[in-house]
Amino acid sequence: MTPTYNKIHLKFKLNGTSFNHEELKEVAYSLVKEGEKYEKITGNFLLDWLDEKDFVLAQTSGSTGKPKTIKLYKQAMVNSCIATANYLDLKPGDTSLHCLPTQYIAGKMMLVRAMILGLEVDLVEPTSQPIFDYEKKYTFCAMLPMQLKSTLSYLHNVEIMIVGGSSVSKNLITSTQSLKTKVYATYGMTETATHIALKPLNSGLEKPYFEVLPNVNISQDDRGCLVIEAPKVVSQKIVTNDIVKLHSTSTFEWLGRIDNVINSGGLKLFPEQIEERLKGNIKSQFFIASEKDETLGNKLILVIEGDDTTLDPSIFESLEKLEIPKKTYFVPEFVMTETGKIQRKKTLEKLFA
Numbered sequence: 099m100t101p102t103y104n105k106i107h108l109k110f111k112l113n114g115t116s117f118n119h120e121e122l123k124e125v126a127y128s129l130v131k132e133g134e135k136y137e138k139i140t141g142n143f144l145l146d147w148l149d150e151k152d153f154v155l156a157q158t159s160g161s162t163g164k165p166k167t168i169k170l171y172k173q174a175m176v177n178s179c180i181a182t183a184n185y186l187d188l189k190p191g192d193t194s195l196h197c198l199p200t201q202y203i204a205g206k207m208m209l210v211r212a213m214i215l216g217l218e219v220d221l222v223e224p225t226s227q228p229i230f231d232y233e234k235k236y237t238f239c240a241m242l243p244m245q246l247k248s249t250l251s252y253l254h255n256v257e258i259m260i261v262g263g264s265s266v267s268k269n270l271i272t273s274t275q276s277l278k279t280k281v282y283a284t285y286g287m288t289e290t291a292t293h294i295a296l297k298p299l300n301s302g303l304e305k306p307y308f309e310v311l312p313n314v315n316i317s318q319d320d321r322g323c324l325v326i327e328a329p330k331v332v333s334q335k336i337v338t339n340d341i342v343k344l345h346s347t348s349t350f351e352w353l354g355r356i357d358n359v360i361n362s363g364g365l366k367l368f369p370e371q372i373e374e375r376l377k378g379n380i381k382s383q384f385f386i387a388s389e390k391d392e393t394l395g396n397k398l399i400l401v402i403e404g405d406d407t408t409l410d411p412s413i414f415e416s417l418e419k420l421e422i423p424k425k426t427y428f429v430p431e432f433v434m435t436e437t438g439k440i441q442r443k444k445t446l447e448k449l450f451a
Contacts, residue, residue, distance in 0.1 A: 100176070100177075100180065101176055101180070101214050101215075102173065102176065103147075103152070103172035103173050103175070103176050103214075104119075104172075105119075105214075106118055106119050106122060106213050107190060107213060107214060107215060107216030108190075108216065109190040109191050109216030109217075109218070110212055110213050110216050110217065110218075110219075111212075111217075111218040111219065112125065112212070112219055112221065113219075113220055113221055114218070114220070119148060122144060122148060122213075123144075123145065123148050125141075125144070126140075126141040126142075126144035126145045126148065127141065127145070128141070129141030129144070130142055130145070134223065136199070136200065136223050136224055137221070139199070139200045139201050140200045140209070140221060143200050143201075143206055143209065144209065147172065147209070147210065147213070151172075152171055152172055152173065153169045153170060153171045153172060154169075154170055154172060154175075154206070155167050155168070155169060155170070156168055156169075156170050156202070156203050156206060156288050157201060157202065157288070158287070158288045158289075168288060168289060170203075170288075170291055174291055174330065174331045174332060175206075175207065175210050175291045175331075176210070176214050177291075177313075177330040177331055178207065178290070178291040178292060178330075178331050179207070179210055179211045179214045179215055180214075180215075181311040181312050181313060181314070181330070181331075182211065182293070182311065183211070183215050184311075184312055185296060185311050185312065186238070186258055186260075186282075186296075188211070188215055188217065188237065188238055188258075189215075190215060190216030190217070191216060191217075191218065192215075192217050192218070192237035192238060193217065193218045193219075193220070193234070193235065193236045193237050193238070194208065194211070194212055194217045194218065194219045194220070194236060194237060194238040194239060195219075195220050195222065195228075195230055195236045195238075195239040195256070196208040196209065196212070196219050196220065196221045196222070196239075196240075197222050197223070197224050197225075197228035197230065197239070197240075197241060197245060198224050198240055198241070198242070199224045199436060199437070200224075201436075202288070202436070202437055203287075203288040203291065203292050204240055204262060204263065204292050204437075205224065207291065207292045208240055211238075217237075217238065220234075220236075225245075226244050226245060226248060227245065227248035227249060228241075228245055228249060230252075232252045232254075232255065233255065234255060235255045235257070236255060236256045236257065237257045237258060238257070238258045238259075238260075239256050239258070239259050239260075240259070240260045240261070240262070240284075241259060241260075241261055242261070242262070242263040242264065242437060242438045243261055243263065243264055243265070243266050243267070243270060243438065244438050246259065246261050246266075246270065246274075246281070247270055247273070250273055250274070250277070253277055253279045254277075254278065254279075256279045257279065257280065258279070258280050258282070259279050259280065259281045259282070260281075260282045260283075260284050260293070260296065261281060261282065261283055261284065261299075262283065262284035262285075262286070262292075262293060263437040263438055263439065264437065264438050264439045264440075265283075265370070265374075266283050266299065267377045267378075268374065268377045268378055269377060269378050271299050271300070274299055274300040275300050277300060277301070278301070279300075279301070280298065280300070280301045281298075281299045281300045281301070282296040282297060282298055282299060283296070283297040283299055283308075284296055284297075285297070285308045285352065287336075287338075289332060289336055290326060290328055290331055290332055290336060291331050291332075293311070294310055294311055294314045294326055294328055294331070295308035295309060295310045295311065295314070295316075295350070296308065296309060296311070297309065306351060307345050307349040307350060307351050308349065308350055308351070308352065309348055309349050310348050310349075310350075313328065313329070313330050314326065314327070314328045314331075314348075315327040315328075315347070316344065316347070316348070316350060317344075318342065318344060319337055321341070321356060322341045322342070322356075323337065323338055323339055323340055323341055323342070323356055324338045324340045324341075324342045324350065325337050325338070326338065339355055339356045339357055340352060340353075340354075340355060340356070341353045341354055341355070341356050341359070341368070352370075353368050353370070353371060354368040354369060354370035354371060355370070358370065358387075358442070360386075360387075360388040360396050360398060361395060361396060362388065362391075362394045362395065362396050362397060362398060362420060363393075363394040363395065363420065364395075365420055367398065367420070367421060369385065369386035369387065370386075372386045372398075372417060372421050373385060373386055375416040375417060376413065376414075376416070376417070379413035379416075380402065380409075380413060382402050382403045382404045383402070383403040383432055383440065384400060384401060384402040384403065385400075385401055385440055385442055385445075386398060386399070386400060386401075386423065387399050387401055387442060387446055389425070391424070397424040397425070398420075398421065398422070398423045398424055399423050399424065399425045399426070399427060400423035400425070400426040400427070401426075401427050401428075401429060401445065401446070401449065402426060402427070402428050402429070403428075403429055403430075403431060403432045404428060404429075404430070405428060405430070406428045407428070409426060427449055429445060429448060429449050432445045433445045433448060
């Protein structure tokens with residue numbers, strides 16, 4: 099029988115203590131009244147989850163535009179939990195570590211998974227380098243790439259890790275190969291109640307493609323962008339702006355955002371693909387963009403965070419001729435979202451102001 103959103107699993111624990119529905123409400127009130135900032139945010143979400151409404155409000159990350167608030171139905175979030183549990187084989191009584199900001203969907207879903215699946219969840223402050231009990235065994239955890247990078251030396255007791263919020267660099271993927279932890283990249287969005295697809299990155303399981311969760315169907319529109327049908331999570335088809343290559347009815351390769359595609363000299367260039375090949379050659383944060391050009395229409399530019407410096411031309415050896423940036427700009431500090439994504443448009447506005 100499918101769990102319902104108004105029931106708390108008997109095996110659910112928060113920071114080592116079991117709570118029923120009413121007891122958890124009291125804890126939530128206490129967090130709101132007396133907790134640290136991240137605990138207040140968590141308490142407010144718990145109160146929203148435990149109220150009589152069948153939905154909660156969630157905020158999009160704002161990586162490609164202005165953040166917006168949307169309505170998510172609680173039962174859809176429950177169905178998302180079940181799909182994740184089935185894919186990763188999570189069971190009641192498993193331990194989980196919650197170190198994400200609860201104001202965003204990934205953080206909310208860590209709590210919902212615990213309440214619905216009966217996980218024992220430990221809540222810690224969502225810093226760039228989370229501090230937790232390094233000797234405790236955790237079955238499941240979710241992190242941002244910057245958190246994963248900063249805690250690589252402390253993950254020996256974490257069994258399964260999902261990573262999302264922004265792309266995982268080649269260097270970071272390489273660093274995970276020595277871990278016993280099974281690390282998965284996620285694909286999803288607030289509208290789909292977090293991820294609808296996962297991609298193994300290490301432990302001998304690494305694959306080049308994302309695989310969708312149970313009860314998710316994918317296709318492409320005439321732009322080559324991903325179309326998602328997940329009737330148990332969202333009632334309508336979601337047409338994304340993510341250009342993909344489908345490899346089967348359940349697997350796809352992410353190529354980049356259609357918003358970012360650059361037409362240069364009649365060729366379509368994908369900044370994210372070029373960035374992927376440059377990662378490891380440039381130590382600072384960077385991204386590929388474009389500016390107007392009389393001959394090409396648009397020419398590629400490289401934007402690097404930090405002070406102006408001379409670049410070794412050899413860093414571009416992995417690129418085709420037309421993929422090599424025609425100009426490099428330096429910005430003291432990129433504009434970022436709270437979840438660690440570069441806000442390209444706002445950073446370019448800052449650069450050319």
